[in-house]
Amino acid sequence: MFSLAEHRTERTRTVNASNPIPTDYDTFRASIREFLKEALTPELIRAGERTTSVFSDFEAGRQWQSILHAKGWGAPEWPIEHGGTGWDIQQRYIFLEECKLANAPNPVMMGIQMLGPMLMHFGTEAQKTQFLPGIISGDDVWCQGYSEPGSGSDLASLKTTAERDGEEYVVNGTKIWTSMAHHSNWIFCLVRTDKNVKPQAGISFLLIDMATPGITVAPFPSLDGEVEQCQVFFENVRVPVANLLGEENQGWTVAKYLLEFERGGQHFTIELKKQLGKLQRAMANPNSRAIDDPTYAYRVAETEIDVMALEQTELRIKGSLSAGDNPGALSSLVKVSGTELGQRCAELLIEAAGQSAMPWQSDVLAPDYTGDTAAPAECVTTMAEYINSRATTIYGGTAEIQRGIIAKHVLGL
Amino acid sequence: MSAHMTEDQTLLQDAAERYLRDSYDFNQRRERIAGGVYSDPGQWQAFAEMGWLALPVPEEFGGLGMGTREMAILAELCGQFLVTEPLIDALAATHAIIGVSQQQESVLPRVAEGELIPVAAIDEADATSRLSPGTTLTQTDAGWHLSGAKHWISAGASATHLAVLAQGAEGLAWVLVPTAADGVECDTFPTHDGRGGMNCRLDLVLEADHILLQGQPASDALEAYRALAMTLSSAETLGATQAALDTTVDYTKQRVQFGQPLASFQALQHRMSNMLIQTELTRSLIYAACNAADSGHDNAARFARAAKVKATTVGRKVSQEAIQLHGGIATTDEYIVGHFFKRITALESWVCSKGEALKEFMALSPS
Numbered sequence: 001m002f003s004l005a006e007h008r009t010e011r012t013r014t015v016n017a018s019n020p021i022p023t024d025y026d027t028f029r030a031s032i033r034e035f036l037k038e039a040l041t042p043e044l045i046r047a048g049e050r051t052t053s054v055f056s057d058f059e060a061g062r063q064w065q066s067i068l069h070a071k072g073w074g075a076p077e078w079p080i081e082h083g084g085t086g087w088d089i090q091q092r093y094i095f096l097e098e099c100k101l102a103n104a105p106n107p108v109m110m111g112i113q114m115l116g117p118m119l120m121h122f123g124t125e126a127q128k129t130q131f132l133p134g135i136i137s138g139d140d141v142w143c144q145g146y147s148e149p150g151s152g153s154d155l156a157s158l159k160t161t162a163e164r165d166g167e168e169y170v171v172n173g174t175k176i177w178t179s180m181a182h183h184s185n186w187i188f189c190l191v192r193t194d195k196n197v198k199p200q201a202g203i204s205f206l207l208i209d210m211a212t213p214g215i216t217v218a219p220f221p222s223l224d225g226e227v228e229q230c231q232v233f234f235e236n237v238r239v240p241v242a243n244l245l246g247e248e249n250q251g252w253t254v255a256k257y258l259l260e261f262e263r264g265g266q267h268f269t270i271e272l273k274k275q276l277g278k279l280q281r282a283m284a285n286p287n288s289r290a291i292d293d294p295t296y297a298y299r300v301a302e303t304e305i306d307v308m309a310l311e312q313t314e315l316r317i318k319g320s321l322s323a324g325d326n327p328g329a330l331s332s333l334v335k336v337s338g339t340e341l342g343q344r345c346a347e348l349l350i351e352a353a354g355q356s357a358m359p360w361q362s363d364v365l366a367p368d369y370t371g372d373t374a375a376p377a378e379c380v381t382t383m384a385e386y387i388n389s390r391a392t393t394i395y396g397g398t399a400e401i402q403r404g405i406i407a408k409h410v411l412g413l
Numbered sequence: 414m415s416a417h418m419t420e421d422q423t424l425l426q427d428a429a430e431r432y433l434r435d436s437y438d439f440n441q442r443r444e445r446i447a448g449g450v451y452s453d454p455g456q457w458q459a460f461a462e463m464g465w466l467a468l469p470v471p472e473e474f475g476g477l478g479m480g481t482r483e484m485a486i487l488a489e490l491c492g493q494f495l496v497t498e499p500l501i502d503a504l505a506a507t508h509a510i511i512g513v514s515q516q517q518e519s520v521l522p523r524v525a526e527g528e529l530i531p532v533a534a535i536d537e538a539d540a541t542s543r544l545s546p547g548t549t550l551t552q553t554d555a556g557w558h559l560s561g562a563k564h565w566i567s568a569g570a571s572a573t574h575l576a577v578l579a580q581g582a583e584g585l586a587w588v589l590v591p592t593a594a595d596g597v598e599c600d601t602f603p604t605h606d607g608r609g610g611m612n613c614r615l616d617l618v619l620e621a622d623h624i625l626l627q628g629q630p631a632s633d634a635l636e637a638y639r640a641l642a643m644t645l646s647s648a649e650t651l652g653a654t655q656a657a658l659d660t661t662v663d664y665t666k667q668r669v670q671f672g673q674p675l676a677s678f679q680a681l682q683h684r685m686s687n688m689l690i691q692t693e694l695t696r697s698l699i700y701a702a703c704n705a706a707d708s709g710h711d712n713a714a715r716f717a718r719a720a721k722v723k724a725t726t727v728g729r730k731v732s733q734e735a736i737q738l739h740g741g742i743a744t745t746d747e748y749i750v751g752h753f754f755k756r757i758t759a760l761e762s763w764v765c766s767k768g769e770a771l772k773e774f775m776a777l778s779p780s
Binding site for chain 2: 060102207301305306308309310312315316333336337387400402403404406407410411412413
């Protein structure tokens, strides 16, 4: 694990600053830009622009994933043998940055970002062969079945059971906050296979076909009125033992590995810099409440400085990843800072928009929508983004859980 | 991608930390300051022998020719060990003002040897005049007449020479004035961070060779000095901030209340996590500011302001939290953590305030 304390005292790996990117990266960036210019249709761009959470319009995201896959860029983070690009960390960062700047939509990434690394690490050859191609092509859409109504931050208390019956497990219980379950054909689940040991030791990791009889998906709208979240019910769902990832009762180890990827794999400053651009535009917009408000300008400037500090910290992490380290607790630091800064940007944007962000118009989020908007164009998604920003410090390990990780693993408290 | 510390930087860091750990004892420091000695000549000589004062001096003048990153390494350690000698003050004045003057050949070797201790004298009683000084430099038949008053010179009492910012006929001017010269009247006073502060009245006639810079080069040097001083004060703040955090973590692991260590309470754990998060973010930004300065990056001036804003904000918050989490012990003079708090507070307004740095940051558009 990359230890901050060690970092501090040894001082062998320190931060890079803003040294200019070498020329070959410029060429690389230009080639990405050229591709994006050709591949992104107006509909895809609109879906990207009108993204109000981590998920874009589902069909647009899926279409974009298949375009990327056809280009050979379906999963840049993966090893080459499984369809990765072989890009270095900096190239991958440039790719993500350019996609964001060009308003490419976000595909559903649970399979690529989370399950993929797990399968490669814990999966059998048969499992890799069966599942990895469908993940990278986007043909299979995976959702994550972790949280339950009674098990949120205390995930290890989960109660969904899987009982062995011959060559099958029989699964009973329910999962909630299962993002995109209503669009998914597979779910990776944590289930209880042993009730008589300490909670973490009795959990297994199952890959479940959503078409299996006994599964019911109940989508429900979030505060912004959109449907991304679901509850999934399992009633005597029969899952082949071959779909067990890792050993039986090893599920907690598998999940912990996955959570690290979830936290470490995010580059917050790409999105935050885009938000800063919106704040600059808001300050220049005569219709904005932020125009000619020096107190607003100071807050934006302080936010920009905090984004600079986070960007330099992300570069430090990339440096340690290049050196082969696991981001460990440092990814908790970045998750807390990145999400809280995103919330601050969203607050500033809603303040600049004022009442003009209040019209609620769901159809405007559809990529093929070209009609009038009740809100001014720049404010169409402002309220939804603000609402959805509140979830960012809850999912993927709450800010409180992250602070607990830092206290325990960095400060030794 | 990652700029690892160079071998030279690691050696400098390790040797300096070892020296200060062994030879800059907190209790001795306290007794010394209580006795009215704000700067220890023996320490300054040791700094010179270790090459710290030669860091910003080019090799052709007997120095090491190192950059902002190396100076920041020392600045951070000054914060950690509560060094009261004017090290960052002298490094900044040497690098940004004397080092670009015509007198570099004669003055720099004396700085490197520890014989000449320069600090910049910029502020005046009227805060609004700080960058357009009321102190004047006028050519007369007898020589150059320097007239005015300089105030709030941090550690001025420990300096042998002042680099005085004055208004001349051709714009700004920097003048090197020995504090012992006739016509320099100094009032010294102890400051809350254990230094000897100084105000001085200037009314003296000098030979031309005391004028370091005039006109545009003097203005350029002012900008260079301020940017460097902002970065180094941020680095010293960072060192003190980290030390305040480390002290707090250690203390809460030892201190038992309600039958358990304070560190076991989640309400305190999360506050210490916040202290760490903010300190690490600040560290990243300061090192970036150093590297931007050393690589001549277009945004170096902006990075210096960003570092000053962030370090000031975080230093204040973390050192206040450090006192709160300790409880009563932290409010006593004999306990170290309050001294980090006081030094951080003194550094907040050295060279410029957070608000001034923020306004300058906003005025410097990114390139």
